[in-house]
Amino acid sequence: MISGQARVLFAAHSAQPGGAEYCLDILLKGIDRSIWDAEVVFACEGPLVDTPRSLGIQANILPMSWWMGYEPSFWYWRNLVRWPWRVARLARKLRKQKFDLVYTNTAVIFEAALAARVAGVPHIWHVHEMLTPIYWRSLVPLYVIRRCISRWARAIVFESQGALRVFEEDFEQYPAKIRGKRTCEVYVVPNPLRIVPPSVTRRDRCRAREALGISGGEFLILWIGQFIPRKNPKLMLSAYRKSQMPGRSILIMLGDGPLRTELIHEVKTFDQKNKRVILDGFKTNIEQYLQAADVLVLTSSEESFGLVLLEAAGFSLPVIATDSGGPRDIVDHGKTGFLVEPEDDFAIAHNLAALATNGEMRERMGQAARDRVLNEFTAQRYVAEIQEIMIRTMRRERQCRNRL
Known part of the structure; x- marks a missing residue:
């Protein structure tokens, strides 16, 4: 001292x-x-x-x-x-x-x-x-x-x-x-973790979905970040397009940046049945989206840390993240989420399908992620x-x- x-x-x-x-x-x-x-x-x-x-x-x-x-x-x-x-x-x-x-x-x-x-x-x-x-x-x-x-x-x-x-x-x-x-x-x-949210119940998720106008039967995928090449939002769209998920699903992408025009064009040509994409712009308050989501995906080609992964874990969300630097320190592969190689849209699509078809896995991984964050971060x-x-x-x- x-x-x-x-x-x-x-x-x-x-x-x-x-x-x-x-x-x-x-x-x-x-x-x-x-x-x-x-x-x-x-x-x-x-x-x-x-x-x-x-x-x-x-x-x-x-x-x-x-x-x-x-x-x-x-x-x-x-x-x-x-x-x-x-x-x-x-x-x-x-x-x-x-x-x-x-x-x-x-x-x-x-x-x-x-x-x-x-x-x-x-x-x-x-x-x-x-x-x-x-x-x-x-x-x-x-x-x-x-x-x-x-x-x-x-x-x-x-x-x-x-x-x-x-x-x-x-x-x-x-x-x-x-x-x-x-x-x-x-x-x-x-x-x-900047703010520790209270534990999220199923009722909380239902209320958050209702507020966002999302039905309870849709599998909700959340992506948050700047629309810039390093964050690789196009990889998210590519993986979602290739994913084979039963039932209806929705991808919400929160952010803004120079790639927004290209993403809007790609979304307009996204014509797959039972899948829809929403570009919802930059949000300062993302808690409601994290509360409503089933999984969060990070697609960066390089990431020094990945603070959004901590925030997702705080809301008991499993994550899929590229092994692009910092995410390896946050995601315990197979326990709190999945790590995939950068640019591997097939691996992201495969893990999305696995989580979409297994609610018990989502809950187990989400709880493990929250426990780890509250203990170590x-x-x-x-x-x-x-x-x-x-x-x-x-x-x-x-x-x-x-x-x-």
């Missing part, structure tokens, strides 16, 4: 609802305030700025550059060229206010990490992303980003074994001169593990300085 309060600066690339942002939200709510004197800097305004402020934690807005996921716009370039000024400003703040630790909650931004290095403050980099060309359109070469993450952090936290594996395997392809020497500690801490466990990493990082930094 550390003596007295330690000052920690959290840096976030966004205050809009999202996986990484929700994790920071949970951490700020659960952090031990007797140990940590926290402050947060957000790269932009958003609803999640209210969380630290409601807790009495100082929160400021400081525009920061995204070196991944860039858009070739005037705003992007104007923001990017100002990074030296922002790094210098942050470094002065860290020195003047005597911060003990900096915690960057994403791999998307770099200013806080570089400022910590300039100011001589230990830094933790929490990587909530899969660092691959498919996952991110990057202005800076990904090997440079990986090297900076390894060199500018005392500790790196990944949200899944899959994300860590991709980071290390891809990095090993480059010569040692490019990789540099990594001296930081590496951890894997799975994301937590709790907010309390997440906060405790992150705090332990923060304490270890500070202790290690002090030991290094004492040896000098």
Whole structure:
């Protein structure tokens, strides 16, 4: 344990609802305030700025550059060229206010990490992303980003074994001169379930279906995500088209994005009897859909974690997910759902048919999924593990300085 309060600066690339942002939200709510004197800097305004402020934690807005996921716009370039000024400003703040630790909650931004290095403050980099060309359109070469993450952090936290594996395997392809020497500690801490729903009864499912206008006899398949190539919504339509399920079924796809027009065209040509597809747009409140569904499917070609799988498990839903990184840490194949190879629409179709014809299997898998999530993916466990990493990082930094 550390003596007295330690000052920690959290840096976030966004205050809009999202996986990484929700994790920071949970951490700020659960952090031990007797140990940590926290402050947060957000790269932009958003609803999640209210969380630290409601807790009495100082929160400021400081525009920061995204070196991944860039858009070739005037705003992007104007923001990017100002990074030296922002790094210098942050470094002065860290020195003047005597911060003990900096915690960057994403791999998307770099200013806080570089400022910590300039100011001589230990830094933790929490990587909530899969660092691959498919996952991110990057202005800076990904090997440079990986090297900076390894060199500018005392500790790196990944949200899944899959994300860590991709980071290390891809990095090993480059010569040692490019990789540099990594001296930081590496951890894997799975994301937590944000809200624990009450146990769902059959009556609850019937009521949710009635509210959505779905009959009790239809097998309801749910897909949630952005309509982008990496999420692979076309694979969902292909698997549904090939599935051989008795009786009537319905596929509801919640989301929006650049592939929406193509999906609408495909749905219009979807003429199979006893099957229908609904593109229901982006929803901020998905609880009613999860309550009504029989199964959730994730079709991503790459997925750093897969938070929607936790949310489905919380509602006692079995899942079918591509083995695309993070889902392997969440889905216990054959017990809480099924893992299939990416792009394998036949395997998805086969498992859909198996679940559609076996209600007892759906209930057994759904209950096992809920039990596992409530035991292994709790907010309390997440906060405790992150705090332990923060304490270890500070202790290690002090030991290094004492040896000098």
